[in-house]
Amino acid sequence: MKLYFLVGHEFGGKVVGNLVNLPTFCDSCGLACGYCRIGYGSHVQDIVGLHPIPPNLPPFIDDPSIYLPKHPPKSDIVIPIGIHPDILAEVPSVASKAEAKAVIVPIENRSWCPPALRSRLQDELTALGVEHAFPKPFCELKETGSAVIDEFIRRYSIGRPKVEMELEGYLIKNVVVKRSAPCGDTWYVAQKLRYTNVKDLNQNTSNAHHGYPCTASMDVDPEIGDTILHKAGYIIREEVHAALIRALEAKNMPITPEVEKVLAARRAPL
Numbered sequence: 001m002k003l004y005f006l007v008g009h010e011f012g013g014k015v016v017g018n019l020v021n022l023p024t025f026c027d028s029c030g031l032a033c034g035y036c037r038i039g040y041g042s043h044v045q046d047i048v049g050l051h052p053i054p055p056n057l058p059p060f061i062d063d064p065s066i067y068l069p070k071h072p073p074k075s076d077i078v079i080p081i082g083i084h085p086d087i088l089a090e091v092p093s094v095a096s097k098a099e100a101k102a103v104i105v106p107i108e109n110r111s112w113c114p115p116a117l118r119s120r121l122q123d124e125l126t127a128l129g130v131e132h133a134f135p136k137p138f139c140e141l142k143e144t145g146s147a148v149i150d151e152f153i154r155r156y157s158i159g160r161p162k163v164e165m166e167l168e169g170y171l172i173k174n175v176v177v178k179r180s181a182p183c184g185d186t187w188y189v190a191q192k193l194r195y196t197n198v199k200d201l202n203q204n205t206s207n208a209h210h211g212y213p214c215t216a217s218m219d220v221d222p223e224i225g226d227t228i229l230h231k232a233g234y235i236i237r238e239e240v241h242a243a244l245i246r247a248l249e250a251k252n253m254p255i256t257p258e259v260e261k262v263l264a265a266r267r268a269p270l
Contacts (some may be wrong), residue, residue: 001155003046004075004098006068006091008053009082011108011183011215015138016050018184019043019156026184028191036177037187043156048073053083061086072098077152079104085117092124102131102148106138106182108228109217135159136224137216137232139181153179161186161236165243167251170198170259175243181236188212189236198244199258202265205240209233237265 003019005012017025021042051069061067064087072078078100080091088105095103103125107113113121118134125132131148135141141159143150153159162179163186165172175193180186192208193201209232216229224231241263248255255263 001046001077001152002048002073002075003043004048004072004078004100005050006053006078006080006083006087006094007050008055008080008084008087009108009112011106011138012050012081014183014215015079015081015106016047018158018180018182019047026187028188034191036191040157040177048075053087057084057087064090068094074099076100076148077102077104079106081106082108082112085112085114088113089117089120092121092128092130095125095130096128100130102133102146102152104141104149104152105132105134106141107134107136108138108215110136110219110221110223110228111217115223136221137228137235138183139185139232139235141182158182161189161239163190163239163243165193165240165247167198167247167253170253170256172196172198172201175240181232183212183215185209185212185214185232186236186239189240193240199262201240201244201262202237205237206233209236 005016021037021040026037053067061084067087068090072094075098078095078098080088091103105113122132131146133141133149139160143153157179159179161181164176164178166174172193175190177186177190189205189208193204196204214229214232216232218227218229221228
């Protein structure tokens, strides 16, 4: 699979860094690093280009094409991250030139892709026969039956997080990442949950999510009725809860009142 990025925000560096998997990408464990990411490998060979878009551009751009590649490389998926909306509006043209089969537009800030622009892009990409997804935030991306985008999620094990948990009594002995948030946050959270008590799961998950840190916007998005950062936090909390339930069932362990209290806090303040 060939990936082509248009990057205008530091979040793009995290997504690409996660895929490339440099040894210095994660410092969650410091000197006690267990090299949990070694098995993930590196997907640098699939990245055919990374085109930077300048930040701090004026509110309105008369000619967005000057900021876009004239001859983008042939690619399967074009992924614009945090670019000016006027430039984003021209992405169908980039996808067409690149002969792309899909476009994924992560929305970590509502200003990146307002609803009206998203609707317009959906119509234009559909007309071109190009699959598309607009996850808000990127860690909401999940399989929906789109051949290319679903293959992207499976191949790179990124999208909506999925982890497996190993318990020793009610102590979390290990957390294994099966699918990470695209920015790599899930690997960090997993390591921060090791050797902690189940009763502290929500607080420790929240601390790790903020400590990575998640760079999603803290502005309230009217479409979701909350901040996008909080939505990302709810997603990882729901996933570690699901992993906890599977781990308890695997050992036939009872759900104690303390565990019930943990699981009940699905949407408690982060």
